[in-house]
Amino acid sequence: MDSLARNLEQEGAASRSLPKAPTGIAGLDEVLGGGLPQGRPTLICGSAGCGKTLMAMEFLVRGATDYGEPGVFMSFEEGAEELTQNVRSLGFDLDDLVARNLLGIDYVHVERSEIEETGEYDLDGLFIRLGYAIDSIGAKRVVLDTLEALFSSLTNTGILRAELRRLFRWLKDKGVTAVITGERGDGALTRYGLEEYISDCVILLDHRVNEQLAIRRLRVVKYRGSLHGTNEYPFIIDERGIEVLPITSLGLEHEVSTERVSTGIAALDVMLGGEGYFRGSSLLISGGAGTGKTSLACHFVAAACGRGERCIYFAFEESKAQIVRNLSSLGLDLESPVRQGLLRFHAARPTLHGLERHLVLMHKAIRDFQPQIVVLDPVTNFLSVGTGEDVKAMLMRLLDFLKMQQITLLLTSLTHGAETEQTDVGISSLIDTWMLVRQIELSGERNRGLYVLKSRGMAHSNQVRELVLSDRGIDLTEVYLGPEGALTGSARLAQEARERREAAERHQEIERARLDLERRRQALDAKLAALRLEFEAEEEEMRRFIEQAEAGEKSRLEDRKDMATARQAKASPAAGRGRTEPKGER
């Protein structure tokens, strides 16, 4: 909104020559680059029930109350009484304005049946009435609603056209800013070609019904001498009047925050680079039915409220009471932030309004409450009111609005089937941090696995964590990653148990081996000891034998010596005697 307004303002400054009369209608002045051309007539056209009369009336009422410009409403269709009643629901008190001379209402009623035309005439009566009404309150603004009614009252269109031309010139001379409404015709802006006469500014209103839902749109068809927004802008009519949403995709110029905010789940913060998400970023939690998206979102909310931040929770599926109750089963208390005024729930079925109205209502709620975090749960429900493109456009608008103010947007998205890596709304490109909760079905049970698919500007985890919901809230546990893939739930528990068992077995085996070794060593030692004993015994024996043998030898030598000694003593030294020694002992 602001960038468009800024652009137009800049251009407006360049061409200051054209003075503008601000309408005071929310958003419309931004589209018009300041307002309607001052002192000139503007045509507001559209089909029946598109809000022409209300827009014209609000132009007068705002002019009278906000800009000190009294106005005259000349109605050709409804009486003053009816008009007053019709706009009372918008908070306009016409009686009061009339009493304060800020508004004049003149009901011009022409009953075809009681009129006969004969000869030349002109519409001086109308001019005089209008002039009188303008002069009596010093009006600066005039509405003629719907001038074309004259065409059905008067038959001489030649005169009528000439007189209308004169009327618009006269209005310009008067210097009043005039709004003329016209009914949309076939293939033309108005049924009687009023656009031929009013060429300064033409605004086209449209009330379309698309798949049973009504959407109001506005377009500035032309605005001579001024730049203006050229798109179709949605608008709504509610208890505070008309509100136009001129928000287009802004120039992506918004400030960004480097502040990181905790998600409220410590393990998830760890997955998001250890510090949580960026303030003012857009988060998406997508997943199938029953994957805990809402619970996750509520943790974000509770954490924010715990920091004293304000949150708005737009629930499109569950009522506030239901969410609060369900989350209390997770040990999450949402009741007290609501009581403290930190958390506000807006629960409504998407089909209650059209997309545009949703957008406007959300805008309004956000502007009123000034939250730091906005939750849409789930955003996919909007698909029942619009096509994916429409929803995306709406979200883009909302997101731009929020980013301008550094409000964090948290979306949940219900995905169907296995194709989860693209959102149904096709909004992934708008999202800064995308978390995906996936059902992992394994061995007869379903468990939730959480991934961080992307997270701009931070080193996020690439791993799957198992999302465990318990009465202590949400926890993320590491999944078992093994040769059989990622295991979750009881399969993970079973696997862990099996691992423990196997580990114990391995331990026992080692112990057994160790004992065995010890035993063998002991056996070896014993054997060695026995051998040594045996050896020692043999050694002893051998030594004894050796000693005996040596002793025997010695004694034999001594015996021989003795013998020799004895022979020599007996004489007869025979030569060969020596050889003849006794051998008999051996």
Next chain:
Amino acid sequence: MEADSEDSGICELRLYVAGQTPKSVTALANLKKMCEEHLAGKYRIEVIDLLEQPQLARGDQILAIPTLVRRLPSPIRKIIGDLSNTERVLVGLDLREPRSE
């Protein structure tokens, strides 16, 4: 119908003009002539100049100038234009049935 309105008395006519324009002058002349011919003695004409009394335009829902309003007998009848076609004026004032086709 003709007899009724004539019998019930005065026909009250009001001619709205805006200044002395040729159309207004013509209309008043045409009106006087017609009344003398068809409503002699039974009519009253009031000329209102809206330039002098603009606030009166609202009461009779005047748009076109000149406008002749038959206030009585009711219902109210309006004839706009310079009243140059006497036949149509008479029909408009219920003084004569439309000519059968």
